[in-house]
Amino acid sequence: xxxxxxxxxSYGSRLGNSLKGxxxxxxxxxxxxxLLWWNEGRAVKVSxxxxxxxxxxxxxxxxxxxxxxxxxxxIHATAVAKTDEVLTDPD
Numbered sequence: 715x716x717x718x719x720x721x722x723x724s725y726g727s728r729l730g731n732s733l734k735g736x737x738x739x740x741x742x743x744x745x746x747x748x749l750l751w752w753n754e755g756r757a758v759k760v761s762x763x764x765x766x767x768x769x770x771x772x773x774x775x776x777x778x779x780x781x782x783x784x785x786x787x788x789i790h791a792t793a794v795a796k797t798d799e800v801l802t803d804p805d
Contacts, residue, residue, distance in 0.1 A: 767788055774784070774791040 771788045771790050772784060774781070774789045777791045777793045
């Protein structure tokens with residue numbers, strides 16, 4: 715013969731478990747909205763900073779000499795880095 719155990723859950727217990735699930739879902743929903751709001755705010759701030767940097771950036775044609783007029787300004791320069799030494803990173 716097979717042994718079978720039957721348990722009964724009261725109406726109040728089922729209702730309590732349902733309310734716990736609903737409250738957990740609401741807390742997670744609020745947390746998700748807050749995190750999305752925070753992340754989007756950071757993305758907007760970064761976008762504004764990049765647009766400001768794009769308008770203020772000065773393109774430097776040559777990096778052979780330092781121009782004192784550009785002191786403290788945001789610059790963009792391109793150059794080839796050459797060395798006869800072997801570069802290593804001990805870490």
